[in-house]
Amino acid sequence: MEKLLLLAYAAILLATQSLRTAGAVKIGVILKPDLNIVQSAYEGVMYNYSNSNVAQEIKFKVKTNFATLEDTDLFSTSRTLCEQLRTNVTTVVVSSTSHSSLALQSLFKNTNVPYVATSYQEHCSVNVGGNLNLPAADSLGVSLLPDYLPAVAEMVDHMGWPGFVYVYDSENGPSKLQRLLSHTYRNPVMVRFAKRITNSSDANDFLRMLETTDRESRKHVLLDCRFDVARRIIVDHVRDIYMGRRNYHFFLVNPVVNELTYDKIAEFAAVNITALRLVSEDISQQSSLDPSQEPREKKITLEEALIQDAASLIVNTYKELKLRSLVPHRYSYIFEDHEDDEALASGRRDAAAAAVLQPPRLEAELLEEGAPEAMPQSDAPYQSSGCGERPSVPQELGEIITRNLRERSFQGLTGPIRFTSDGCRIDYKVHIVQLNTTNEAFKVAEWSDTKGFEPVVKPPKPLVNETEELNKDRVYLVQSVLDKPYLMVKDSGDGPERTGNDRYEGYCKDLMEAIAKELQIKYELKAAEETAYGRRDHKVQGGWTGLIGQVVRKEVDMGVAATRVTAERREAVDFSQPFMETGTAALVLRQEPVLGRGMLTFLAPFSFELWIFVVSGLAVVMLVMFLVSFFTARASAAHEKPGVERHTSGTLFKSLCYTLEAFTPHYIDSYYARSIAGRVIGNVWWLFVVFAFSAYTASLIPFLSTETVSRRLVNVHDLADQTAVEYGFTRDSSARNYFENPNLNSSVHKRMWETMNKKPNVFTGSDGEGIERVRSSKGHYAFFMDANKVDYVSSQRPCDTARLGQPFARRHFAVALPKDSALRKPLDQAIAKLAESGELEKLKSKWWSEKSVCHVPLKKERLVMPLENFLGVFFILGGGVALGLLVGFIEIVYRACARSSSCAKGECPEGAPTEEAQIPEKEFIDQPLACA
Numbered sequence: 001m002e003k004l005l006l007l008a009y010a011a012i013l014l015a016t017q018s019l020r021t022a023g024a025v026k027i028g029v030i031l032k033p034d035l036n037i038v039q040s041a042y043e044g045v046m047y048n049y050s051n052s053n054v055a056q057e058i059k060f061k062v063k064t065n066f067a068t069l070e071d072t073d074l075f076s077t078s079r080t081l082c083e084q085l086r087t088n089v090t091t092v093v094v095s096s097t098s099h100s101s102l103a104l105q106s107l108f109k110n111t112n113v114p115y116v117a118t119s120y121q122e123h124c125s126v127n128v129g130g131n132l133n134l135p136a137a138d139s140l141g142v143s144l145l146p147d148y149l150p151a152v153a154e155m156v157d158h159m160g161w162p163g164f165v166y167v168y169d170s171e172n173g174p175s176k177l178q179r180l181l182s183h184t185y186r187n188p189v190m191v192r193f194a195k196r197i198t199n200s201s202d203a204n205d206f207l208r209m210l211e212t213t214d215r216e217s218r219k220h221v222l223l224d225c226r227f228d229v230a231r232r233i234i235v236d237h238v239r240d241i242y243m244g245r246r247n248y249h250f251f252l253v254n255p256v257v258n259e260l261t262y263d264k265i266a267e268f269a270a271v272n273i274t275a276l277r278l279v280s281e282d283i284s285q286q287s288s289l290d291p292s293q294e295p296r297e298k299k300i301t302l303e304e305a306l307i308q309d310a311a312s313l314i315v316n317t318y319k320e321l322k323l324r325s326l327v328p329h330r331y332s333y334i335f336e337d338h339e340d341d342e343a344l345a346s347g348r349r350d351a352a353a354a355a356v357l358q359p360p361r362l363e364a365e366l367l368e369e370g371a372p373e374a375m376p377q378s379d380a381p382y383q384s385s386g387c388g389e390r391p392s393v394p395q396e397l398g399e400i401i402t403r404n405l406r407e408r409s410f411q412g413l414t415g416p417i418r419f420t421s422d423g424c425r426i427d428y429k430v431h432i433v434q435l436n437t438t439n440e441a442f443k444v445a446e447w448s449d450t451k452g453f454e455p456v457v458k459p460p461k462p463l464v465n466e467t468e469e470l471n472k473d474r475v476y477l478v479q480s481v482l483d484k485p486y487l488m489v490k491d492s493g494d495g496p497e498r499t500g501n502d503r504y505e506g507y508c509k510d511l512m513e514a515i516a517k518e519l520q521i522k523y524e525l526k527a528a529e530e531t532a533y534g535r536r537d538h539k540v541q542g543g544w545t546g547l548i549g550q551v552v553r554k555e556v557d558m559g560v561a562a563t564r565v566t567a568e569r570r571e572a573v574d575f576s577q578p579f580m581e582t583g584t585a586a587l588v589l590r591q592e593p594v595l596g597r598g599m600l601t602f603l604a605p606f607s608f609e610l611w612i613f614v615v616s617g618l619a620v621v622m623l624v625m626f627l628v629s630f631f632t633a634r635a636s637a638a639h640e641k642p643g644v645e646r647h648t649s650g651t652l653f654k655s656l657c658y659t660l661e662a663f664t665p666h667y668i669d670s671y672y673a674r675s676i677a678g679r680v681i682g683n684v685w686w687l688f689v690v691f692a693f694s695a696y697t698a699s700l701i702p703f704l705s706t707e708t709v710s711r712r713l714v715n716v717h718d719l720a721d722q723t724a725v726e727y728g729f730t731r732d733s734s735a736r737n738y739f740e741n742p743n744l745n746s747s748v749h750k751r752m753w754e755t756m757n758k759k760p761n762v763f764t765g766s767d768g769e770g771i772e773r774v775r776s777s778k779g780h781y782a783f784f785m786d787a788n789k790v791d792y793v794s795s796q797r798p799c800d801t802a803r804l805g806q807p808f809a810r811r812h813f814a815v816a817l818p819k820d821s822a823l824r825k826p827l828d829q830a831i832a833k834l835a836e837s838g839e840l841e842k843l844k845s846k847w848w849s850e851k852s853v854c855h856v857p858l859k860k861e862r863l864v865m866p867l868e869n870f871l872g873v874f875f876i877l878g879g880g881v882a883l884g885l886l887v888g889f890i891e892i893v894y895r896a897c898a899r900s901s902s903c904a905k906g907e908c909p910e911g912a913p914t915e916e917a918q919i920p921e922k923e924f925i926d927q928p929l930a931c932a
Contacts, residue, residue: 024063025318025335028084028092029307030077033068038095041304045311058322060335062314065089074107081107085392090334091116091401093310095303105138112391112398114405115141116313118306122175124424126150126449140398142313142405142423144306144414148255148276149176151430151447152222153183155274156251158445158455159541161220163190164251165210167203167233169225176224176253197225200232204240207233211243218555224253227301231265238267247477249555252276255430257302257414260441269437270474272554277431277441278302278414300413309412317404326404331397437554437821444541470826476523479547479556480508481532483767485792485847486562489527501525507847508560511579514839515560518830526556533563535732544572551816558823559816562786564734569816576815576827579840583807584735585787586716586727587771589779590794590802605699609867614692617877621685624881628677628888677888684880691873699865715805719782720748720755727752727782728762730770735784736763738809749808775800788848795852 031039042064050061065087067080084092092108093116108115121143123136156164166177177194193210197203203223210219223230230252237243252260252275260268260275300308321327322335393401406419418427432445445455480487487506492498501509504525516523534548542552547559551573564582565575603611713719719727729735738744739753756762762781764770770783771793787807794801815831817824834840 024061025314026087026089027062027064027314028067028081028087028089029064030067030069030080030084030092030094032095035095035303037301038303038307039066041300042093042307042311045308045315049315054319058319060318060322062318078107085111085113088392089113090393090397091314091405093307093314094118095307095310105140108138108140110391111140112393112395113140114398114402116310116405117141117143118145118303118310119143120145120147120172120176121424122172123422125179137422137424140402142402142419143425144309144313144417145255146278146425146428146430146449148430148447149179149253150183151276151432151445151453152251152253153180153185154447154453155432155445156180156189156220156222157183157185157187158453159220159249159274160187161189162187163192164220164222165192165207166194166222167197167206167224168194168253169197169229173224180222197229200229200236203229203233204236204243207237207248208240208243218247218249220249220251222251222253227252227254227256227259230254231259234271234273235265235267238270247555248272249274255302257300257305259301260433260435261439262301264439266439268435269439270471273435274444275433275441277433278305278428279431302414305413309414309417312410312412313405313408313417316408316410317401320408321401321404326400327397328400331394331400334397434554437818470519470521470822472520472522474522476521476557476823477555478512478523478525479550479559479561480504480512480525480527481547481561481563482527482529483562483789485789485851487527507843508562510843510846511834511840512560514834514843515827515830518833519826523557533561534569536568542572548573548816551818554818557818557821558827562789562813563816564811565814566734566737566811568737572819574817574819574821574824576817576824577831578812578814579831579834580788580813580844582811582813583787584738584784584809584811585790585807586719586782586784586804587774587790587793587801588713588725588782588804589774589777590800602700605696605865607866610865610870613867613870613874617688617874621681621877621881624885625678625681628681628884631888631892677884677891680887681881681884684877684884687880688873688877691876692870695865695870713782713804716752716808717748717805719804720752725780725782726759726762726777727784728756728759728764728770729784730767731763731765733767733785734811735809739784746808771801792848792851795848795854797853799854 029039029042046062046064049055055061065084067084069077069080081092091114095118123138124143124147126147166173166180168174168176173196174194177191181189181191193206195203195206197206203225207219207221223233225233230250234250237248249272252273255276255278257277257279260273260277318335327334391398402423406421406423409416409418411417415428418425420426426449429446429448431443432447433441433443435441443456445453447453482488485506486508487504490498490503490505501524504527509525512523512525528547532546534544534546534550536543537545537549540549542549544552547561547563548569550556551559559573562580562582563569565578569575606614713722713725719725729739739749739756744750744753764773764783767783767785767789770785773781774783775798782804787803790801790803794803815827817827831840
């Protein structure tokens with residue numbers, strides 16, 4: 001009987017002990033308001049554990065006391081923490097707090113209660129460059145959110161940002177900014193503006209102010225705020241008609257998990273967005289709280305992922321403590337549920353050293369320099385805050401729990417979970433992602449605490465969203481290049497300054513107008529310098545510079561310029577249907593055919609009109625000389641002495657001989673005018689002859705002696721077969737890509753490339769430099785560039801260049817688009833319609849044929865003396881002839897009056913003729929002349 005009683009008593013004791021050991025570990029969780037989904041994520045992990053076989057075997061569960069933090073100030077947090085500690089919790093999870101490391105250390109100091117923080121803690125910062133003044137490590141707790149700021153700084157450096165705008169919403173924003181500025185950058189990086197906000201409206205008002213002061217420059221914005229605030233900022237920014245521009249690049253500083261692609265937000269595809277991600281693939285919630293529901297595959301936020309990792313850390317830690325009996329027997333009560341036995345709980349705590357919870361100091365004091373040293377280091381008690389008169393957990397127990405928290409290692413939702421001895425995450429990776437036009441995130445770089453920054457050379461090809469349509473309410477950003485005649489800055493003249501798209505003109509401007517009209521879209525045109533088409537450069541983001549680089553990085557929606565379609569460029573961007581065909585051609589100095597090689601070389605110096613005027617002038621002078629001499633001779637015949645022989649035969653012929661002999665370089669003795677009028681006309685004629693002879697000689701010499709080497713060149717083969725004329729092209733041009741291709745089929749072009757390689761000075765920095773070199777080389781330099789541009793330059797003033805032969809290396813121009821852009825198909829259709837309707841031909845004719853001003857060859861204009869340049873000499877000749885006629889008239893009148901006066905006095909000379917018939921034929925006042 002006694003044995004039966006003993007067995008029954010033993011069974012009762014075992015049952016009682018079993019009930020006692022099946023208690024619950026008490027954990028406190030402090031959350032922000034409106035985070036029910038985060039609480040559900042935590043409870044989901046605990047639910048799975050509580051219903052697992054492991055929980056049944058080791059006979060302990062986890063009981064969680066949730067508390068909501070209504071305000072974010074330290075005093076409110078302190079009160080909430082006190083409420084948690086009064087429930088005998090042994091670990092506290094602090095989720096999504098904005099308090100600094102010093103603040104959390106101050107809150108938990110002397111409580112001996114470990115904490116698990118899911119927010120960024122400054123004492124866990126990784127020093128990758130610069131000087132960091134970090135707070136001291138805490139003896140309690142761990143930080144689940146790793147240091148991600150080095151990834152932000154490295155990516156800013158990789159993208160080559162000269163500066164950024166910093167927008168933040170937490171108290172530790174300034175300390176984060178200071179860390180970013182302390183990073184060692186390859187090029188100087190400055191903070192343009194820093195702004196703390198309380199909501200998204202503050203941020204959008206601030207960005208609108210920036211847009212008002214500087215609308216043209218690119219804005220790089222670091223958004224250091226919660227994702228829901230950052231999302232609202234970007235959505236409102238894109239929807240704002242005034243702000244909906246693509247010159248903004250938003251960088252989300254706080255890491256995300258799947259928030260970017262969770263809701264497929266259409267506005268995200270309209271701007272450039274870079275973000276940090278702690279996982280590289282979609283993850284789902286571990287479980288649903290309701291066992292009747294099937295687990296749902298869904299993406300989760302960073303807060304959910306961190307709280308689930310915190311829950312897993314709690315379970316793994318206490319499970320290890322229980323299984324390995326790491327907790328001394330005197331503290332085993334932490335695995336028991338004594339919620340209704342306050343006396344027993346109080347007795348357990350009596351073993352701890354007396355101390356009270358230290359109330360937190362003001363945040364301003366905590367952020368002061370030297371604050372860690374100013375914090376009390378002793379275990380002496382402080383003024384009570386009302387939380388209790390003793391530490392919540394014995395120091396030994398707190399150290400055991402903290403040490404085991406930091407020793408845990410497992411695969412969490414945010415990557416591998418491992419900690420240092422100070423409770424900081426290690427062996428983690430941060431993926432840097434960007435969004436494509438279909439809202440799919442792709443990785444562009446990776447940062448880890450072991451390897452540092454590693455860019456992705458070639459991002460994976462994003463998926464194509466075939467159902468995406470054009471947004472007719474959106475303003476598409478179009479990048480072009482200033483390159484005549486494709487795009488030029490329009491001259492405003494004396495009128496008001498032009499703005500918007502009206503600032504530009506050219507083929508590409510008209511082409512974009514036609515495309516926009518066809519697609520019924522709005523666009524904004526931006527222009528870059530002539531050399532900004534783009535080339536490969538792995539040092540810059542996207543691997544390309546210039547226009548191609550902007551398209552690759554999605555800084556613009558499309559690039560409309562004289563952009564050649566090449567296989568290399570096709571790897572980086574998509575191209576529309578070609579809108580123009582072109583090739584490569586050589587630009588040479590224009591020289592007219594040599595006229596001096598025929599019988600009429602002597603006529604070449606003067607234009608046809610000038611020759612007509614010279615001959616007409618000769619005839620007029622000859623006739624006037626004859627008339628003046630004839631009439632003045634009659635007027636003075638009565639004054640001649642009798643017996644003087646006067647020759648009157650051939651006087652018109654003699655005048656002709658005189659005018660012609662003036663052009664001959666020998667002494668003229670055949671004719672001398674005695675009358676004043678004749679002498680005036682003769683001297684003016686001589687002056688005219690001097691001018692004409694000088695101009696004729698000066699113009700004749702080039703026709704007989706000038707012939708440049710380029711005049712003898714007919715095509716590119718002739719250029720390759722000579723050495724007098726050098727040739728080259730612009731560095732990093734399509735012409736260079738063609739010539740340096742080792743698979744060239746043309747032996748002539750290969751030989752030309754070898755020749756150019758021996759003389760690096762033949763290459764230029766731009767097409768404009770090459771054109772000027774052609775003009776200044778006097779025919780000893782040829783320049784290879786776009787054949788269409790060669791034709792345009794040759795059709796514009798000063799009309800001194802020409803294309804050599806026919807174009808080669810045929811290529812096409814097309815619109816450059818980001819990979820898998822939704823604009824490609826509509827653009828192809830629009831360009832096809834423009835080609836079928838003849839609009840493309842009209843545009844080319846407008847900017848090439850109709851704009852040509854070189855209908856008259858330049859060499860003819862320069863070497864051939866035009867009539868306009870000689871009109872002044874004819875005016876002098878005409879004035880002299882008119883003056884001679886006037887003097888002759890006066891002379892005739894004077895002599896007639898003098899003769900009449902003499903006859904009235906009876907002093908008429910003897911034998912003076914009174915009739916014209918009485919004048920002997922051989923009497924003339926001038927000397928005898930013989931036309932030799």
